[in-house]
Amino acid sequence: MSDQIRIGITRERNWREFFFQWEWILVGVLLLVIAVNTWISPYFLNFNTFIRTPATFLDKAFIVFPMMFVLILAKIDISVGSTVALSAVIMATAYNAGLPMPLAMLLCLTVAGIGGAINGWLLVKFKELSFVIVTLSTMIIYRGIAYIILGDQAAGGFPEWFSYLGWGEIFGVPFIFLAFIATAIAFGLLLHKTTFGRAVFGMGRNALASRYSGVNVDRVVFTVFMLNGLMAGVTALFLTSRMGSTRPNVATGYELEVIAMVALGGVSTSGGIGRIGGPILAVFIIGFLSYGMGLANLRAPIVLVVIGSLLIASVLVHRIRFRSKKKINSTV
Amino acid sequence: MAKRRIVLTENLRELGLLLFIVVLALAIQARNPAFLTLRNLTALLTNTSILAILAVGMMLVLVTRGIDLSVGSLMAFTGMVTALTVAGIPDIPPVLAIALSTALGVVMGMVTGLLVARFDVLPVIATLGMMNVARGLTYVASGGQWVSSYQMSTEFKAIATGKTLGINNLIMIAVAVYVVAAYFINHTRTGRRIYAVGSNPLAAEISGIPKRRLIFLVYSIMGGLAGLAGVLWVAKFASAQGNTAIGYELQVIAACILGGVSITGGVGRLSGLLLGTLMLGILANALPLINVSPFWQQGIQGFVVLAAVITNVMVRRNTERNALRRRAI
Numbered sequence: 001m002s003d004q005i006r007i008g009i010t011r012e013r014n015w016r017e018f019f020f021q022w023e024w025i026l027v028g029v030l031l032l033v034i035a036v037n038t039w040i041s042p043y044f045l046n047f048n049t050f051i052r053t054p055a056t057f058l059d060k061a062f063i064v065f066p067m068m069f070v071l072i073l074a075k076i077d078i079s080v081g082s083t084v085a086l087s088a089v090i091m092a093t094a095y096n097a098g099l100p101m102p103l104a105m106l107l108c109l110t111v112a113g114i115g116g117a118i119n120g121w122l123l124v125k126f127k128e129l130s131f132v133i134v135t136l137s138t139m140i141i142y143r144g145i146a147y148i149i150l151g152d153q154a155a156g157g158f159p160e161w162f163s164y165l166g167w168g169e170i171f172g173v174p175f176i177f178l179a180f181i182a183t184a185i186a187f188g189l190l191l192h193k194t195t196f197g198r199a200v201f202g203m204g205r206n207a208l209a210s211r212y213s214g215v216n217v218d219r220v221v222f223t224v225f226m227l228n229g230l231m232a233g234v235t236a237l238f239l240t241s242r243m244g245s246t247r248p249n250v251a252t253g254y255e256l257e258v259i260a261m262v263a264l265g266g267v268s269t270s271g272g273i274g275r276i277g278g279p280i281l282a283v284f285i286i287g288f289l290s291y292g293m294g295l296a297n298l299r300a301p302i303v304l305v306v307i308g309s310l311l312i313a314s315v316l317v318h319r320i321r322f323r324s325k326k327k328i329n330s331t332v
Numbered sequence: 333m334a335k336r337r338i339v340l341t342e343n344l345r346e347l348g349l350l351l352f353i354v355v356l357a358l359a360i361q362a363r364n365p366a367f368l369t370l371r372n373l374t375a376l377l378t379n380t381s382i383l384a385i386l387a388v389g390m391m392l393v394l395v396t397r398g399i400d401l402s403v404g405s406l407m408a409f410t411g412m413v414t415a416l417t418v419a420g421i422p423d424i425p426p427v428l429a430i431a432l433s434t435a436l437g438v439v440m441g442m443v444t445g446l447l448v449a450r451f452d453v454l455p456v457i458a459t460l461g462m463m464n465v466a467r468g469l470t471y472v473a474s475g476g477q478w479v480s481s482y483q484m485s486t487e488f489k490a491i492a493t494g495k496t497l498g499i500n501n502l503i504m505i506a507v508a509v510y511v512v513a514a515y516f517i518n519h520t521r522t523g524r525r526i527y528a529v530g531s532n533p534l535a536a537e538i539s540g541i542p543k544r545r546l547i548f549l550v551y552s553i554m555g556g557l558a559g560l561a562g563v564l565w566v567a568k569f570a571s572a573q574g575n576t577a578i579g580y581e582l583q584v585i586a587a588c589i590l591g592g593v594s595i596t597g598g599v600g601r602l603s604g605l606l607l608g609t610l611m612l613g614i615l616a617n618a619l620p621l622i623n624v625s626p627f628w629q630q631g632i633q634g635f636v637v638l639a640a641v642i643t644n645v646m647v648r649r650n651t652e653r654n655a656l657r658r659r660a661i
Contacts, residue, residue: 133595137638144631301471308464
């Protein structure tokens with residue numbers, strides 16, 4: 001069967017395609033970042049640092065996976081930072097009001113899930129509204145509610161065992177790292193090995209065609225945004241556990257970092273393109289980069305500048321790559 | 333005929349908003365008689381004028397189906413650079429300070445415009461990146477320090493406190509911006525073309541309208557107005573800080589949406605915009621007067637925006653359904 005008809009995204013792999021993949025560039029960048037970090041601090045390059053440092057930046061990485069789905073759908077969710085703040089604040093308030101901690105944690109996840117579900121519901125119910133305006137208004141509302149609940153106060157005083165989430169280790173490996181790996185595997189399978197994942201890709205390429213071929217488009221959008229909220233809740237758990245307390249202004253700017261990670265990971269903002277490996281590499285690139293800039297005594301604002309530029313640059317590179325490819329296709 | 337109906341619904345919308353503002357004002361007045369006094373109203377208008385200036389730029393961006401999330405950061409950056417300049421050269425004329433800030437804003441806006449217009453980067457992404465770059469640059473420029481009142485010359489601070497023809501300068505500047513904008517939007521070819529691009533980009537491009545150049549222009553204007561607003565903000569509060577105007581873009585976008593500017597492009601009028609801005613200004617001014625904690629402000633704003641957007645959709649659906657029904661035999 002040499003003259004098989006090639007359908008859609010399946011394509012033959014040759015060595016050139018294998019080596020000219022975006023992921024290899026990312027691997028190179030990651031190695032570069034690690035090399036520079038080692039140059040800055042001789043204490044950087046050892047196994048312990050590699051295993052333990054990620055615990056400082058992995059909290060936001062849980063949102064990267066569902067956000068990848070969102071971008072593949074050619075949408076964006078900028079409300080996640082506020083969702084993190086709202087769910088963390090509600091968890092802390094509920095615990096301080098006497099709710100047992102396990103239930104408070106469950107409440108945190110529920111609130112975050114509902115937050116995401118509201119985004120999804122609004123998008124499905126009011127198709128005329130763009131994802132930008134919907135998630136922008138919930139971004140204001142969720143953080144607004146967090147401020148209404150706590151004002152400018154901090155809430156904390158969690159039980160001792162709660163800090164295990166962010167600080168605990170299993171055989172010297174941080175618990176948060178293991179949780180990250182488990183989440184990565186789960187979302188990788190969901191994206192690449194299930195009909196749901198296929199549907200997400202299909203809708204990113206052509207939502208109308210997907211609808212006509214029997215995909216329940218509304219349900220997919222709803223589920224993806226709900227997942228995004230839910231994972232923001234997971235981030236809230238880890239973040240609160242690491243910080244020991246929470247305030248209404250936590251996780252400000254998380255949406256930028258998460259979207260930057262996803263875009264750097266090779267997920268196109270025009271939808272339909274992306275693989276799970278890229279964003280995972282991007283998480284470590286941006287994470288180690290911020291960590292290294294801390295080592296070099298560069299202040300946090302410069303990190304802002306770098307991450308912002310990185311987001312723009314990675315989207316720009318994709319645009320140019322995509323555009324040149326399109327030109328080649330059209331000349332053939 | 334269809335055109336007239338759209339204008340009519342817009343008028344109705346704005347009338348409704350105006351009515352709502354009147355009712356709101358009366359309700360606040362009933363709770364606290366200090367609201368409808370000349371002094372408070374002047375303060376209200378002065379505080380709202382910066383928002384009003386920014387809303388004009390944001391409306392143009394929204395009309396082209398874009399969005400600009402970098403406004404607050406641009407204000408902080410341009411304001412900070414100007415404040416540092418004023419602190420360094422105390423006898424710089426205020427007009428020059430304003431020009432410097434505005435020019436810097438235009439340059440920053442041009443970068444965003446280039447990204448969106450030339451390289452097709454999504455406006456959300458480009459401005460989200462720019463928002464953080466500008467915010468970081470603000471801290472870098474100032475070294476984390478504040479520029480405080482005593483470092484600024486009296487003439488510079490007089491930009492915001494002084495009066496022209498008996499009216500506060502800020503209000504006068506906002507009025508000037510509106511007059512220029514009204515002429516630009518309604519009576520120049522470029523202004524009309526911006527709306528054409530927004531209502532149907534493909535048709536506009538095919539009919540020879542330089543779409544990309546107009547989108548570039550719109551972001552440059554937004555940047556310039558953000559620069560202008562930045563220097564006014566710094567002069568008004570007599571301090572420039574790293575976190576100046578953080579999150580202010582949300583208020584600006586909220587004002588536009590309340591004012592009936594459609595996020596899907598092509599729709600937006602200055603009269604509506606003015607009402608939307610006023611409405612937000614009243615909310616910000618009145619909440620402390622009726623003893624509502626300022627922490628409620630953000631939440632209320634968010635709900636108002638979402639409600640406005642959803643109402644818009646419902647009204648449009650209703651109009652379309654009615655139009656269809658009229659055609660049925």
